[in-house]
Amino acid sequence: MSATLITGARLVDPASGHDGPANIRIEDGRIAEIGDALPAGPDDEVVSARGRVVAPALVDLRAHCAEPGGSGAESLDTLMAAAASSGIGTITLSPLSGTGISRPEHIELIAARALTAPVRLAAAGLATSDGIEINEIGLMLRAGAGLVGDGGRPIADTRLIRRLLAYASGFDAWVSLSPEDPFLSAGTIAHESDMSVRMGLPVRPGVSERIGIERVAALAELTGALVLFDRVSTAEGLAAVAAARRRGLEIAASVPATHLMFNEVDMGGFDPRHRLDPPLRAESDREALITAISEGLIEAVVSDHLALPADAKANPFSDAVPGSASIEALLPALCTLYAEGRLSLLEALRPVTSGPADLLGVQQGRIAEGAPADLIVFDPQAPVVHGRDGPVSQAPSAFSGRRLHGLVLLTMVEGAIVHQAET
Amino acid sequence: MSEAGFSYAFPHRDLLGVSGLNPLDVRIIFERAERHLARNAERDKKGSSLKGLTQINLFFEASTRTLASFELAGKRLGADVVNFSAGNASIKKGESLADTAETLAAMRPDLLVVRHSSPGAAKFFSELTGVSTVNAGDGAHEHPTQALLDVFTLTRRWGEIGGRRIAIVGDILHSRVARSNVSLMNLLNAEVRLCGPATLLPADADRWGATVFHDLDAALEGCDAVMTLRIQRERMAGGLIPSEREYAALYGLTHDRLETAQPDCLVMHPGPMNRGVEITSALADDPERSTILDQVEAGVAIRMAVLELIAERSGERTEITP
Numbered sequence: 001m002s003a004t005l006i007t008g009a010r011l012v013d014p015a016s017g018h019d020g021p022a023n024i025r026i027e028d029g030r031i032a033e034i035g036d037a038l039p040a041g042p043d044d045e046v047v048s049a050r051g052r053v054v055a056p057a058l059v060d061l062r063a064h065c066a067e068p069g070g071s072g073a074e075s076l077d078t079l080m081a082a083a084a085s086s087g088i089g090t091i092t093l094s095p096l097s098g099t100g101i102s103r104p105e106h107i108e109l110i111a112a113r114a115l116t117a118p119v120r121l122a123a124a125g126l127a128t129s130d131g132i133e134i135n136e137i138g139l140m141l142r143a144g145a146g147l148v149g150d151g152g153r154p155i156a157d158t159r160l161i162r163r164l165l166a167y168a169s170g171f172d173a174w175v176s177l178s179p180e181d182p183f184l185s186a187g188t189i190a191h192e193s194d195m196s197v198r199m200g201l202p203v204r205p206g207v208s209e210r211i212g213i214e215r216v217a218a219l220a221e222l223t224g225a226l227v228l229f230d231r232v233s234t235a236e237g238l239a240a241v242a243a244a245r246r247r248g249l250e251i252a253a254s255v256p257a258t259h260l261m262f263n264e265v266d267m268g269g270f271d272p273r274h275r276l277d278p279p280l281r282a283e284s285d286r287e288a289l290i291t292a293i294s295e296g297l298i299e300a301v302v303s304d305h306l307a308l309p310a311d312a313k314a315n316p317f318s319d320a321v322p323g324s325a326s327i328e329a330l331l332p333a334l335c336t337l338y339a340e341g342r343l344s345l346l347e348a349l350r351p352v353t354s355g356p357a358d359l360l361g362v363q364q365g366r367i368a369e370g371a372p373a374d375l376i377v378f379d380p381q382a383p384v385v386h387g388r389d390g391p392v393s394q395a396p397s398a399f400s401g402r403r404l405h406g407l408v409l410l411t412m413v414e415g416a417i418v419h420q421a422e423t
Numbered sequence: 424m425s426e427a428g429f430s431y432a433f434p435h436r437d438l439l440g441v442s443g444l445n446p447l448d449v450r451i452i453f454e455r456a457e458r459h460l461a462r463n464a465e466r467d468k469k470g471s472s473l474k475g476l477t478q479i480n481l482f483f484e485a486s487t488r489t490l491a492s493f494e495l496a497g498k499r500l501g502a503d504v505v506n507f508s509a510g511n512a513s514i515k516k517g518e519s520l521a522d523t524a525e526t527l528a529a530m531r532p533d534l535l536v537v538r539h540s541s542p543g544a545a546k547f548f549s550e551l552t553g554v555s556t557v558n559a560g561d562g563a564h565e566h567p568t569q570a571l572l573d574v575f576t577l578t579r580r581w582g583e584i585g586g587r588r589i590a591i592v593g594d595i596l597h598s599r600v601a602r603s604n605v606s607l608m609n610l611l612n613a614e615v616r617l618c619g620p621a622t623l624l625p626a627d628a629d630r631w632g633a634t635v636f637h638d639l640d641a642a643l644e645g646c647d648a649v650m651t652l653r654i655q656r657e658r659m660a661g662g663l664i665p666s667e668r669e670y671a672a673l674y675g676l677t678h679d680r681l682e683t684a685q686p687d688c689l690v691m692h693p694g695p696m697n698r699g700v701e702i703t704s705a706l707a708d709d710p711e712r713s714t715i716l717d718q719v720e721a722g723v724a725i726r727m728a729v730l731e732l733i734a735e736r737s738g739e740r741t742e743i744t745p
Contacts, residue, residue, distance in 0.1 A: 194627030200542040200563030200599060205626075270543030314521030316541035318562065 002043040003027045004415065008050035009377065014350035015056075015366035024054065026373040029415035034369055047410065049377045053345065056353040057089025057374035057411055059365045061254055062124075062230065062302035063327055067113075068106050069099030073395045074307030076113060076121075079327070082392035083119050084418040086328040087408040088303075089374035090357070090364060091119060095126035095151030095176075102126040102135050107143035118418040119411075120374070122146040122360055124176060127164055131155040134164055141171050146360040149176030149230060152277065154212060156182040161216060165225035174252065174359050176228040177216050179237050180278070184208035189318045191234075191264050191281045199268070201318060204279060209237035217244035217251060228252040228359060231304060233259045233278040235288035242297060252359055254300035255289050255351070257326055257333040258398050262286070266398070272313040272320030273398050279322075290337060294347045300356040301334060303327040307395030325395035328386070333399075335380040335406025345380060373415040382407035436737040437549045438729050439558045440565035441606040449611065453575055455728035456721070463499070463724055472731050473502035476533040480506045481548070482559070483539040488694060488719065489559055489569075493536045496726035502534065520544070521551055528552035533737070534730060537561070555737040557729055563597050569693055570603035572725040574611065576717050577648055580689065585612035588685075590642045591633075592674055593652030593701055594623045596663075600693045601652060605631050618642035619674060622663040639674050646684040648714075650691040651676050651701045667700055676702045678709070689714050 004026040011022040011034070025033040025044075040046050065079040066072035074082075083091050093110060095101050101110070101123050114121040125140035127148040137148050148168060155161050155177070168175045188204035190196035196203050213229055217240065220227045229241060232253045244251045258276055263283045267274035274280060292298050306323030313320045334348040357365025364374040384407055386399040411419035433451050435443065462468060478497040482490050490506060497504040509523070520539075524547070527535070535552065537545040538559040545558035545565075560566040577584050589608055595601045595617050608615045615633040617624060629635045636642035643649060654670055664670050681688055690702070690712045698704045707713055 192626060194625070194630040197596075197625035197627055198602060198631065200561070200565070200602060270546055311519045311521070314519035316520060316539065316544040316547045316561075318541045318543070319520065 002045065003032065003041060004045045004047060005038060005040050006047045006049050006054055006375070006377070007038075008048050009052050009054040011367060012053055012055045012345045012349060013367040014346050015354035016368065017346060018367070019346055024367065024375070026412070026415050029373055031367060031369055031371050031373050034367065047377070052377050052379055052409060054367070054375055054377050055345075055349050056365050056367055057376050057413060058087050058331060058352040059090040059092075059356040059360065059362075060088050060303045060305070060327065060330060060352070061092045061300045061356040061359065062094050063091050063305040064094050064097045065307065067098045068101065068109050073309045074325070074393060078393065079305070079307075080117055080119050080121070082327050084411050084413070085392050085408065087331045087376040087378060087411050088327065089119055089376070089411065089413045090122060090360075090362065092122040092124055092146055092356075092360065095124045095149055096153075100126055100151075102129065104136055104139035104143040107140050107145050111144050119413050120364065122362070124149050124151070126151050127168070127175060128155060128160060131157060131160065134160070134167060137168055137173070138171060141173050146362070147174040147176050147228065149228070150178055152178055152230065154178040154180045154182040154185065158215065158219070162219050162223065165219050165223040165227070169223050169225040172226065174226045174228045176230040178212065179209045179216070179229040179232050180212040181208040181215070184211065189275070189279065190267065191279045193264060193282055195264055195268065199270075206234040206236040206281070206285070209234045209278075210240045213237055213240035213244065217249060220244070220249050220251065221247065226250045226252070228254060228299070230254055231256050231278055231302065233281050233289070234285045238288050238292050238297065252299040253297065254302050255293070255298050256304040257301055257330050258304065258324055259286060260289055260293075260301065260337060261333050261402070262398060267317065270317040272315065272317050273324065273396050273400060275313075275317055275320045275322045276324060276398065277322035290342050293351060294343055296347075296350070298351050298355070299359055301330070301351040303330040305393070307393050310396060313396045324398040325393045326397060326399060328393060329397065329399040329404065331378065331408060332384055332386065332404035332406040336404045338380050339405040373412055375412045376408055377410040378406060378408045380406050433732045433736055436733050437556045438567050438733060439546050439549060439556065441567045441570050441603045441610070442565070444607070444610065446610060449571070449574070449607070452571060452725065452728045452732065453578060455732060456575055456724040459727040460721065460724040463720070468499050469501065470499060471501040473497065473500035473534075473734055476502045476734060477531065478502040478504045478534040478536065478730065479527060479530070479532040480504065480536045480559075481527065481538070482506065482508050483544070484560065486538055486559075489538065492719070492722045493557070493559060493726050495723050496730055497534070499723070500727055500731055502730070520547065524548050524551040528554060534734060555733045557733065560599055563599050563602070565603045566599040567603050568722070568726050568729055569600050570607040571729070572718055572722040573604055573650065573691060573693070574607050575725055576691070576714050576721045577689065579721070580714070581647070583611070584608060586614075587647040588614045588616065588645055590616040590618055590646045590649045591652065592618045592639065592642065592649060592676065594654055594658060595619055595628060595652070596623045596625050597655070598652050604650065605633050609633075616642050616646070620664055623658070639680060640683055643680060643688075644683040646688050648689040648691060649676065649681070649684065650693070652693065653695060654697060654701050671700045675700060676706055678703070678706055681712070688712070691715065691718060693718070
């Protein structure tokens with residue numbers, strides 16, 4: 001079988017910390033060789049990536065579509081097309097994707113779809129039913145679930161969380177839980193600050209996230225479970241995560257890409273596209289999230305992609321459904337922080353490559369000899385206007401019209417080119 | 424300054440909140456309202472400045488007095504006034520508010536008056552329909568005509584409110600009236616005090632340009648006016664206050680408690696009142712103190728002024744861009 005050779009690129013691989021020029025030879029869907037001046041064979045396809053960056057294809061740990069089980073604004077096919085075009089090689093469906101991923105049969109269905117999919121599909125299983133009883137976690141993991149979690153609905157019953165964590169600890173699986181106090185966060189629409197209170201919106205205090213994290217962290221300590229705090233968004237929450245780590249707990253944290261780009265001022269005009277869950281926070285929180293990424297405290301930056309029909313946003317801010325179609329902004333959001341000098345490329349890419357890949361326990365998300373050839377070629381400085389050139393996903397997005405950086409030129413999954421920009 | 428001295432035209436084609444107004448805008452509204460107030464006391468109250476225009480009062484929340492006030496205001500200026508009282512339930516049945524807005528816009532109204540439980544709802548209608556819109560209350564966000572009529576009432580008594588000390592007492596957290604009044608009173612350089620139990624005051628209220636008190640006697644000290652807000656009975660169920668009795672004892676306005684205020688301290692209430700809870704009947708009905716009925720009367724005049732001014736402004740714009 002012929003090989004593909006990528007030449008002339010700057011190779012950025014957060015797993016190994018490599019950032020410098022290198023050529024890559026790809027054979028049989030795997031990375032065969034990495035080196036300075038690899039010779040091209042007579043039948044080799046050569047991809048010249050001079051002046052570009054080659055990195056592992058992105059791993060997104062949280063996205064929604066209408067499947068399994070439903071129909072709507074975003075099918076699995078359109079979601080995967082949007083992912084491929086934006087440099088994402090692995091999508092993880094949220095437990096609440098479609099009508100919910102709550103049974104091992106749902107995981108099997110997704111695994112079957114994955115066989116013919118252009119990108120890799122993973123799924124997170126819903127850990128509990130309505131926060132009352134535990135779902136078939138063992139069977140879901142055996143069927144291939146990457147992790148299990150509450151899907152974004154905080155579980156009120158502390159005893160059930162204890163049992164869930166104890167049960168899941170027997171499988172060495174990451175349990176993804178919402179970092180919120182269920183009562184302080186119930187019915188809230190905006191972050192608690194003088195600004196949102198003046199806007200007359202029901203508000204969620206930062207301390208809700210802190211209490212949510214401290215409660216679960218104490219139970220993780222008791223049970224020895226691996227806990228991923230899903231969508232941390234406040235400085236107070238980050239401090240609670242850091243404190244839990246200092247006690248030696250295996251705690252991971254993810255951050256939504258929207259919260260790295262926007263703060264509460266963006267929702268000051270009551271624009272329903274900026275109605276998000278968790279709500280957009282203060283600028284000091286956004287700064288703290290970026291700092292936490294540069295310090296390696298954040299394992300995953302997630303798109304939290306939720307494609308809503310237009311009429312879900314055709315209401316005043318507080319009546320609009322929270323969520324944003326953000327998958328196509330995942331890489332540009334991070335590239336923008338790189339272009340602004342806030343993060344190095346290694347820091348920016350780690351939480352969308354090796355960070356989430358390690359949580360899922362998968363081999364991709366790194367550039368190493370023998371690893372799957374899931375790669376992207378991109379220009380991290382290229383200016384883009386989100387949605388201007390016709391995004392693949394047509395749903396309302398908080399990023400619409402925003403000036404960002406980062407253009408994906410090529411996406412490769414298991415050695416196959418699944419997206420190539422017309423240049 | 425006489426009105427002819429202004430070389431400044433009222434620039435707003437909407438009134439979505441107090442926050443967009445400057446002191447000159449307020450003065451223009453008040454001068455116009457003063458004329459309407461006089462006219463409203465005459466036997467023939469009918470004007471014609473809005474003749475031929477259609478005003479839709481779109482009330483998604485139950486209201487008697489505000490709706491009646493806007494309806495009278497429009498009719499006294501000659502507008503054709505239609506009231507839509509749509510329960511919020513109709514939205515939950517499937518039609519988005521954007522659909523409602525577009526349907527109404529297709530009926531070609533010239534003025535919309537919107538009350539809705541969601542902050543930003545009036546702005547939403549204004550942006551979607553392009554029709555001149557008055558915010559008649561959007562959730563706990565703003566109720567600009569209420570603040571204007573409150574401050575107008577005080578201005579008529581005092582000449583101006585600058586330098587005066589005004590306390591607002593009660594459920595500040597859920598009150599659009601308090602938010603709009605704090606903005607407007609700050610704009611006109613009054614000293615604003617907010618008073619209530621900590622559960623009914625926003626955590627950052629001290630950053631609003633007001634001083635925060637939890638003790639009513641301290642808050643009332645030296646006040647020129649005090650406005651008390653209606654306490655909703657559902658606040659008891661939510662654990663925000665323990666009982667009506669305790670609230671009345673701690674925060675209810677009485678003649679005795681006004682001892683520390685200025686001797687001629689005025690008492691205001693945006694209505695409807697819970698007599699015996701946030702205010703005693705004797706105080707509410709005391710003609711020396713209470714401005715409550717003056718506020719209602721001023722309300723019609725203020726709303727006439729606002730409707731007329733924004734209609735003039737949007738009329739101009741239509742002529743400029745055919």
